[in-house]
Amino acid sequence: MAVRRPAQRPAQGADERLLVQNAQSDPAKFDVLYELHFERIYYFIVRRVRDRATAEDLTSEVFHKALVNLGNYEWRGAPFSAWLFRIAANALADQYKRASREQPSSDNAQDPEEHPDLSSPDLEVIDYHAHFFRLVDHLPSVQRQVIRERFVEQRSIREIADRLKKTEGAIKQLQFRALQTLRAQMEGGHA
Amino acid sequence: MPKRSPAVQLDLAIDALLVALQPEPEPNPSPALAQLIPIARALSDLPRPDFKAALKSDLQRRTTMNEATAPAPESSRAAQFRRPNFPNIAPYFLVKDAPQFIDFLVSAFEGTERIRVPRPDGSIMHAEVAIGNSVIELGDANEQYPQRSMTTHLYVPDADATYARALEAGATPVYAPTDEHPSGDRWGEAKDPFGNTWYIATRKGWVAGPEGVLTVQPYLHLRNAHDMIPFIEAALGAKATGIHKSPDGIVRHATIEIAGATFEIDEAQGESQPTQSYLHVYVPDTDAVYAQALTAGAKGEHAPYTAPYGDRAASITDPFGNTWFLATYLGEAQP
Numbered sequence A: 001m002a003v004r005r006p007a008q009r010p011a012q013g014a015d016e017r018l019l020v021q022n023a024q025s026d027p028a029k030f031d032v033l034y035e036l037h038f039e040r041i042y043y044f045i046v047r048r049v050r051d052r053a054t055a056e057d058l059t060s061e062v063f064h065k066a067l068v069n070l071g072n073y074e075w076r077g078a079p080f081s082a083w084l085f086r087i088a089a090n091a092l093a094d095q096y097k098r099a100s101r102e103q104p105s106s107d108n109a110q111d112p113e114e115h116p117d118l119s120s121p122d123l124e125v126i127d128y129h130a131h132f133f134r135l136v137d138h139l140p141s142v143q144r145q146v147i148r149e150r151f152v153e154q155r156s157i158r159e160i161a162d163r164l165k166k167t168e169g170a171i172k173q174l175q176f177r178a179l180q181t182l183r184a185q186m187e188g189g190h191a
Numbered sequence B: 001m002p003k004r005s006p007a008v009q010l011d012l013a014i015d016a017l018l019v020a021l022q023p024e025p026e027p028n029p030s031p032a033l034a035q036l037i038p039i040a041r042a043l044s045d046l047p048r049p050d051f052k053a054a055l056k057s058d059l060q061r062r063t064t065m066n067e068a069t070a071p072a073p074e075s076s077r078a079a080q081f082r083r084p085n086f087p088n089i090a091p092y093f094l095v096k097d098a099p100q101f102i103d104f105l106v107s108a109f110e111g112t113e114r115i116r117v118p119r120p121d122g123s124i125m126h127a128e129v130a131i132g133n134s135v136i137e138l139g140d141a142n143e144q145y146p147q148r149s150m151t152t153h154l155y156v157p158d159a160d161a162t163y164a165r166a167l168e169a170g171a172t173p174v175y176a177p178t179d180e181h182p183s184g185d186r187w188g189e190a191k192d193p194f195g196n197t198w199y200i201a202t203r204k205g206w207v208a209g210p211e212g213v214l215t216v217q218p219y220l221h222l223r224n225a226h227d228m229i230p231f232i233e234a235a236l237g238a239k240a241t242g243i244h245k246s247p248d249g250i251v252r253h254a255t256i257e258i259a260g261a262t263f264e265i266d267e268a269q270g271e272s273q274p275t276q277s278y279l280h281v282y283v284p285d286t287d288a289v290y291a292q293a294l295t296a297g298a299k300g301e302h303a304p305y306t307a308p309y310g311d312r313a314a315s316i317t318d319p320f321g322n323t324w325f326l327a328t329y330l331g332e333a334q335p
Helices: A013-025 A027-046 A052-072 A080-102 A123-137 A141-152 A157-164 A168-186 B006-018 B031-043 B049-064 B074-081 B098-109 B159-168 B225-236 B286-296
Strands: B090-095 B112-118 B124-131 B134-140 B151-155 B172-178 B186-191 B197-202 B216-222 B239-245 B251-258 B261-267 B278-282 B299-306 B311-317 B323-329
Touching: A013 A027, A013 A052, A013 A080, A027 A052, A027 A080, A027 A123, A027 B049, A052 A080, A052 B049, A052 B239, A123 A141, A123 A168, A123 B031, A141 A157, A141 A168, A141 B031, A157 A168, A168 B006, A168 B031, B006 B031, B074 B323, B090 B098, B090 B216, B098 B112, B098 B124, B098 B134, B098 B159, B134 B216, B159 B172, B159 B186, B159 B197, B172 B197, B216 B225, B225 B239, B225 B251, B225 B261, B225 B286, B261 B278, B286 B299, B286 B311, B286 B323
Parallel strands: B090 B134, B151 B197, B216 B261, B278 B323
Antiparallel strands: B090 B278, B112 B124, B124 B134, B151 B216, B172 B186, B186 B197, B239 B251, B251 B261, B299 B311, B311 B323
C-alpha cells in the first residue's frame, strides 16, 4: 500500500507538550494521550511480533509503563511518541530475548541487535496505518461490523452471514464495498 | 468455469491471507482488485476494538484509584490467584485404578508424584503428578464423576524418547513421532491403558509465552468447535489465539488462553471423535467467573465455596459436556 500523508496527525509541538503536562499533573488525563497514540504503538508492535495476543500484551505493557513513569518524562523537544516508541522497542527487545531463549536453534529466533528498526521506526508508515485503522471506525455500521468480524475475529463469510442474517453474497459485497471505501479515503478520493 | 465477480475474487484473496488452509486466489487479478489486496493486508493488523477499550478502562481505573505508580504486571496478578507450581490448565483424570495410572504417568512421562490423598478404602481421592513444568491431577472415578477418555497434548524435549517410554509403560501406538505432522512440530500419538489419548510433541517454531511452552495442555475435539470460542470467551474471559479455519468456517485448530494458561480445540473428525473432559483452571475471581459462565450458557454444578485446602472453588459444565473446576488461590494465610 503506497504511503501517503494522513489527513490528521497527532498533536504536535506546544499542543502535545500541554497534553503531557496536563497528564503529569492529573493522571486521569492520560487517556487523551492514549487515544492519540494507541493505534501507532499497536501497529509498531504488531508488525514485529507473531500474533495478536502478544501484540496486545506488549501494547498493554507499554501504556502501563508510560503511565507509571509519566512523572519522570522530561520535554526535550522530541515528540512524546518518541518516548512511547522507546518503551515499545524495549518491550519488543525483551520479547525477542525470551523467544531466543526458548528457541535457540530456530531461524525465527530474533536478536534485538539485528533489529535496528526498533530504534528508528518509520514514523510516516506508522502514522499512515494508525490513520487507516481509525478510518474503519467511520465506515457505515454494517460494513464496519463485517470488516471487524472478518479481519479481527477471523470469521468465515458463512459465519458472518449467519450472525448478521444476510446471504453470503451480500456479506462479500459489503466487504468489497468497505475495502473500496477505505482505499478511496486513503487515496484522498471519494468512495 | 464462469467468471467470478470482483467481490468473490476479493474474498478468495482475503481467505488466502487469513486462513491456513488456503484456496488458490484468482490468478492475475484485475487492476481494480489488485488495488484492494494491500488494503486487505493492512486490515489483518487491525486492533480489536474491545482490547483498545479494555486497556483504556484499565488505565483509567488505575489513575482514579491512585494506582498509577504501582506496578501492574500480569505476572504479579497471575501469581496472586494461581496456586504456586500450578501454571497450566490441568486435565483432571478420573480413572478406575488411580494408583496404576500414577505409575503409568511416572514411567511414561517421567512424572513426579507430589500429592496423594487416599480415602479410607485405599482408593485415591486426589493426587497430583508434575510433568515437565506442568501438573496433571487425578483420582479414582466414582458415580458422581465417572471415568472419561481424555486427550492431552504434551510438549517434551524429545518426542521420540518419550513416545518409546510410553509404549514401554503400556501405551498402545497410534503413530510414531513424525516431522510430517501439519502442526510443523515433531508429533506422535499413543493411547494409554486407561483409554486416554496422548499427543507427544517436540515443538518447532511455536512460542507460548514468556514463561515458555507449557508441557501439559488439554486438547478438546468438539462437534461445532467454532461455537466453543464465543462461549469460552464470554464464560471464562478466555482469549482465542492462532485460530485456523477452513474456508467454510470449520476450526482446524485453535489455542485458547484462560488467565495465562492454555488449552487446544479442533473440530472432531475421523478417529478423533468428541469426548468430554475434566479440567481444572485457576481464574482471578471464581465467584465472578462462575456467574458470568452461567450467563453465557454453562450449567452450574457446584456454586462457589471456600475449600479446606485454601481455594475458592466452583464447578460448571460447558455446552459441550466438559466439566470445569474453577479455582482462585486464596493464599497461604487462608484456612
